[in-house]
Amino acid sequence: MNVFEEALIQYFGKPGLDKIQSTVVGIAGLGGLGSNCSACLVRSGFRKFILADFDKVELNNLNRQFYFLDQVGLNKTDCLKANLLRINPDLDITLVTQKISKDNAAVVFADCDVVVEAFDKVEYKCLMAEVFLGSGKLFVSASGMAGWGNSDAIRIKKIKDSCFLVGDNCSEVAGLLPPCAPRVTIAAAKEADVILSWVLGR
Amino acid sequence: MLSIRVFYLDKTMRVRINGEDFLFTESVNVAGLVAQRKMRPETVVVEHNNVILARDKWEETLINENDTLEILSFVGGG
Numbered sequence: 550m551n552v553f554e555e556a557l558i559q560y561f562g563k564p565g566l567d568k569i570q571s572t573v574v575g576i577a578g579l580g581g582l583g584s585n586c587s588a589c590l591v592r593s594g595f596r597k598f599i600l601a602d603f604d605k606v607e608l609n610n611l612n613r614q615f616y617f618l619d620q621v622g623l624n625k626t627d628c629l630k631a632n633l634l635r636i637n638p639d640l641d642i643t644l645v646t647q648k649i650s651k652d653n654a655a656v657v658f659a660d661c662d663v664v665v666e667a668f669d670k671v672e673y674k675c676l677m678a679e680v681f682l683g684s685g686k687l688f689v690s691a692s693g694m695a696g697w698g699n700s701d702a703i704r705i706k707k708i709k710d711s712c713f714l715v716g717d718n719c720s721e722v723a724g725l726l727p728p729c730a731p732r733v734t735i736a737a738a739k740e741a742d743v744i745l746s747w748v749l750g751r
Numbered sequence: 752m753l754s755i756r757v758f759y760l761d762k763t764m765r766v767r768i769n770g771e772d773f774l775f776t777e778s779v780n781v782a783g784l785v786a787q788r789k790m791r792p793e794t795v796v797v798e799h800n801n802v803i804l805a806r807d808k809w810e811e812t813l814i815n816e817n818d819t820l821e822i823l824s825f826v827g828g829g
Binding site (some may be wrong): 714 | 770796802819823828829
């Protein structure tokens with residue numbers, strides 16, 4: 550246990566931190582939701598991750614995603630791993646730099662206790678729900694966090710014991726409703742909070 | 752084009768949707784349930800009695816007393 554993790558014991562106690570550290574979290578999509586959610590989880594003591602994204606960091610990601618200017622053009626998987634390791638150098642991270650599909654999703658995240666849907670396209674959100682809604686794993690998804698203002702509308706909806714949906718369920722990203730840091734980060738943080746409370750409550 | 756079938760029932764039917772109980776006075780298929788909620792089918796995932804229900808099964812699947820459904824609808828962004 551490193552000094553960062555020892556400092557977390559004051560917040561969670563040893564039994565709590567043990568629960569957190571033994572949980573494997575899979576994150577599908579490392580954009581505004583996935584990158585910020587993973588940062589919240591690492592700061593909360595989680596150390597085992599499977600991170601999946603095929604994309605590279607782009608300039609227009611930097612308005613909300615947990616990357617830096619000098620990482621533009623590089624794989625999101627590699628960059629996020631590097632950034633998270635700066636918070637806790639002892640993370641156990643598996644990177645999957647490929648597109649998630651109906652055929653590979655269950656295999657990629659097979660070892661996870663928790664799966665976070667953090668894609669931006671509806672088609673992929675549906676795909677993840679179809680694969681993981683009945684999987685027995687905790688499945689946390691998000692829908693509706695574009696634009697600005699009225700951020701109290703971004704709520705956590707319990708679908709069932711193993712499934713939670715975060716968002717206002719109506720603010721779709723579009724020309725006049727871009728994805729912006731405050732609302733996207735709120736949704737990502739709420740996804741992380743669902744996971745933290747679920748793990749500590751076990 | 753989805754067809755929505757409605758039959759009137761002799762008594763009310765209790766159905767659990769996303770953890771809440773709903774009473775129905777008429778029989779309905781899953782396609783009808785999604786339409787009632789004004790959801791776009793291509794943005795919706797339905798789990799019916801713990802089984803994910805493919806969209807091409809929505810019309811033929813009638814909701815029965817004490818069924819459990821989880822209905823998730825999504826908008827884009829992240």
